[in-house]
Amino acid sequence: MPPTSPSPKPSLPRRVLSPGTWPEVRYVRDLLRTETVGGAVLLVAALVALIWANSPWREAYAGIRDSTFGPRGLHLDLSVGAWAADGLLAVFFLVAGIELKREFVAGDLADRRKAALPIAAAVCGVVLPAVLFAVTVLLTSDASGSRLSGILHGWAIPTATDIAFALAVLAVIGTHLPTALRAFLLTLAVVDDLIAITIIAVFYTQQLHLVWLALAVVPLAVWHLLLRRRFTNPVVLAVIALVTWGLVHASGVHATVAGVLLGLLVPVARWAEDDPDYRSIAERIQHRLQPFSAGVAVPVFAFFAAGVTVVGGGLGEGLRDRAALGVVVGLVAGKAVGIFGGTWAFTRFTRAELDESLGWTDVFGLSVLGGVGFTVALLVAELSYGAGSAQTDHVKFAVLLGSLISALLAAVVLRMRNRHYARVAAEEQVDLDGDGIPDIYQRDEPRDS
Numbered sequence: 455m456p457p458t459s460p461s462p463k464p465s466l467p468r469r470v471l472s473p474g475t476w477p478e479v480r481y482v483r484d485l486l487r488t489e490t491v492g493g494a495v496l497l498v499a500a501l502v503a504l505i506w507a508n509s510p511w512r513e514a515y516a517g518i519r520d521s522t523f524g525p526r527g528l529h530l531d532l533s534v535g536a537w538a539a540d541g542l543l544a545v546f547f548l549v550a551g552i553e554l555k556r557e558f559v560a561g562d563l564a565d566r567r568k569a570a571l572p573i574a575a576a577v578c579g580v581v582l583p584a585v586l587f588a589v590t591v592l593l594t595s596d597a598s599g600s601r602l603s604g605i606l607h608g609w610a611i612p613t614a615t616d617i618a619f620a621l622a623v624l625a626v627i628g629t630h631l632p633t634a635l636r637a638f639l640l641t642l643a644v645v646d647d648l649i650a651i652t653i654i655a656v657f658y659t660q661q662l663h664l665v666w667l668a669l670a671v672v673p674l675a676v677w678h679l680l681l682r683r684r685f686t687n688p689v690v691l692a693v694i695a696l697v698t699w700g701l702v703h704a705s706g707v708h709a710t711v712a713g714v715l716l717g718l719l720v721p722v723a724r725w726a727e728d729d730p731d732y733r734s735i736a737e738r739i740q741h742r743l744q745p746f747s748a749g750v751a752v753p754v755f756a757f758f759a760a761g762v763t764v765v766g767g768g769l770g771e772g773l774r775d776r777a778a779l780g781v782v783v784g785l786v787a788g789k790a791v792g793i794f795g796g797t798w799a800f801t802r803f804t805r806a807e808l809d810e811s812l813g814w815t816d817v818f819g820l821s822v823l824g825g826v827g828f829t830v831a832l833l834v835a836e837l838s839y840g841a842g843s844a845q846t847d848h849v850k851f852a853v854l855l856g857s858l859i860s861a862l863l864a865a866v867v868l869r870m871r872n873r874h875y876a877r878v879a880a881e882e883q884v885d886l887d888g889d890g891i892p893d894i895y896q897r898d899e900p901r902d903s
Contacts, residue, residue, distance in 0.1 A: 493618040493619045493620075493621055493622025493623070493625075494622050495748065495749055495752075495753045496616075496618055496619060496622070496748075496752055496753050496756050496828065496829070497619070497622065498753070499753035499754070499756045499757040499760070500756045500757070500760040500828070500854070502757065503515070503756065503757045503758070503759075503760045503761035504760060504761065504762065504854075506761060507761035507762060507763045508763055508764055512761075512763055515761055516761075518534060519533065519534055519535040519758045519761065520533050520534070520535065520842065521533065521534055522534075523537075524537070530700070530703070533841070534758060535758040535759065535841060535842075536841065538754050538755040538757075538758045538759070539710075539755055539758075539759065539833055539836060539841075540703065540708070540709040540710065541699070541709070542750070542751040542752075542754055542755055543710050543713075543751060543752070543755050543829070543833065544699055544709055544710045544712055544713035545713060545743060545746060545747050545751040546710075546713070546747045546751050546752050546755075546829070547651065547710045547711070547713035547714045547717070548695070548713035548714070548716050548717045548743060548747075549713075549717065549740055549743050549744055549747045550644075550647050550651075550713075550714065550717065551713060551714040551715065551716060551717015551718045551720075552717040552718075552720050552736050552739060552740045552743075553644060553717075553740065554644055554647065554648055554714075554717065554718060555717060555718050555720060555722045555736065556722050556736055556737075556740075557641065557644050559722040559723070559724055560722060560723075560724040561641070563641065563644070563645070564724070569641075570800065570804075571638075571797065571800050571801075572638060572641040572642045572644075572645050573645050574796045574797070574799070574800045575642055575792075575793045575796040575797045575800070575821075576642050576645035576646045576649060576793075576796075577645075577649070577796065578792040578793060578795055578796030578799075579613075579615070579642070579646065579788075579789050579792040579793040579796060579821075579824055580613040580646065580649050580650075580792070581792065582784075582788045582789075582791055582792030582795070583612040583613050583784035583785065583788030583789055583792060584609045584610060584612070584613050584784065584788075585788070586612075586780070586783050586784045586787060586788040587608070587609050587611070587612055587777075587780035587781065587783065587784040587788070588606055588609055588780070590776070590779055590780035590783045590784075591605055591606055591776050591777060591779075591780045592606075594776045594779060595776040604839075605776060605777050605845075607838045607839070608777050608780075608781070608834070608835065608838035608839060608849055610650075610653045610654075610657065610658075610834050610838070611781050611784070611827075611831050611834045611835050611838060611849055611852075611853065612780070612781045612782075612783075612784025612785045612788060612789070612825075612827060612831065612853075612856065613646075613649070613650065613653070613784070613827075613831075613834075614646060614647075614650045614827050614829075614830035614831045614834065615642070615643050615646045615789065615824045615825075615826065615827055616826055616827055616828035616829050616830065616831070616857070617639075617640065617643035617644075617646075617647070618748060618752065618828075618829070619826045619828045619829075619857065620639060620643065620823050620824065620826045621636070621639065621640070623823060623826060623861045623864065623865070624636060624639065624823060624868070627864070627865045627868050627869050627872065630872050630875040630876040631816070631868065631871065631872055631875055632812060632816070632875065634812060635812060635816050635817075635820055638820065639820055639823070639824075642793070642824070646824075647830070650830045650834075651710075651711065651714050653834075654708050654710065654711065654833075654834065654837065655707055655708065655711045658708060658834070658837040658838070659706055659707050659708065660706065661706040662705065662706045662707065663704065663705045663706050664705070666701050666702075666704040666705035666706075667701070667702070667705035667706075667707065669701050670698055670701035670702050670705065670712070673694045673695075673697045673698040673701070674698055674715055674716070674719060676694055677691065677694045677695070677698065677716060677719055678719040678721075680694075681719070681720055681721050681735055682721050684735065686735065686738070686739075688742075695712075695716055698712050698715070698716060699712040699713070702715075708837065710833070720735060720736045720739060721734075721735055721736065722734065722736045752829055755829065755832075755833075756828065756829065756832070759832040759833070759836070759850065760828075760832065760850065760854065762847045762850045762851045762854070763847065764851060771844070771848065775845070775848035775849070775852070777839075777845060777848065777849050777852075778848040778849050778851060778852035779852070780852075781831075781849050781852035781853060781856055782852050782855055782856040782859070784856070785825040785826075785827050785831075785852075785853070785856030785857065785859075785860055786822075786825050786856050786859050786860055786863070788825075789821065789822070789824040789825035789827075789860065790818070790821045790822045790824070790825060790860070790863075791821075792821075792824075793820070793821035793824045794817060794818050794821035797817050797821070798814075798817075813871070815867065815870075815871055816868075816871050818867060819864050819867035819868040819871060820864075820868075822860055822863045822864040822867060823860060823861070823864035823868070824860070825856060825857065825859070825860030825864075826857045826860050826861050826864075827853055827856065827857055828853065828854075828857055831853045831857075832850055832853055835849045835850050835853060
């Protein structure tokens, strides 16, 4: 009898939200530790600002925030709050730009199949909050014409997820949740940041001066060329970054976009990111800037942005503001339904299946946690209605309220799941061969039920 050819192996359904490889998990854990600390510092800064802004000394807080300094001839005589939003926050976006580049070149987003899920979830988690904001304003507001159009200008406020804040909450309420769930939140937030940056650049640029924008290309090219040649002198790079920031600011594009552009131009090679013994330029720059970003830049911005006065009638006015109501609905309902619905639709209409280590309750809890919006949401609030206006204070209060509600609801769901995963944590860490790597990350075949 002629030899029979082996029958082809049946194609297994592609698993989504799987634990990933051991190097990826180790990298995610290291990043989670940094972001968790940054989220805690951010929370403390916001609480101090809220307490001060509602104390008998609130005029001193407003005086510091609104005092101006800087060279007037270069149109940089900005308030302290504006310097925090336009200047310090650019460092945060530079780090975010590097993280975006690393994810798209050497991370989960480099694989189109693995990237499809967080991209779909993030897009749905941006579109639905914006739609619900607009619908809420249209159904509840009696304004018309230009006034209604001005209120609707804040449609992008509830679309952003604050990764540092969300990861800090997740670290407190989910000590035993699967790494895959935490990695999904991180990847989702990376895509979310990219969309938020695009929204700021496209929809919140009032006047565009092309000459200044064209001149910004020169320092950007020098920055990229020097890093390609492995030149990393911090003083020279800082000067180039400052020149780029100033030119982008003068062009009319929000200055934080300069940070993103600088981050995206940092060279990233997949082989360098995959080698655990080699520290790439992108990793070194991110490692140096991350403590300043998480420990200084973002908390200082939050300190001057979160100081909303609610005493003396401010709380009642904020609750009655239709835009503020739209922000709360967008963050709490829009983010939860958008992220969860996008994830479900992706698995429903493709061959992908949810990884068997997770349940849909986990995904729902994470989707609710996506409603924790803070840093970018507060920034967009100022861009939408102007820094210091009553409308801005109302929607900032709504951002804080919506984030708090989302965090509490997520805590209820994820704490329940955390108790379940705590019972199987010992099995997840079994290392029978003693090589220091948990056996779950060395299995070739998907786990059976």
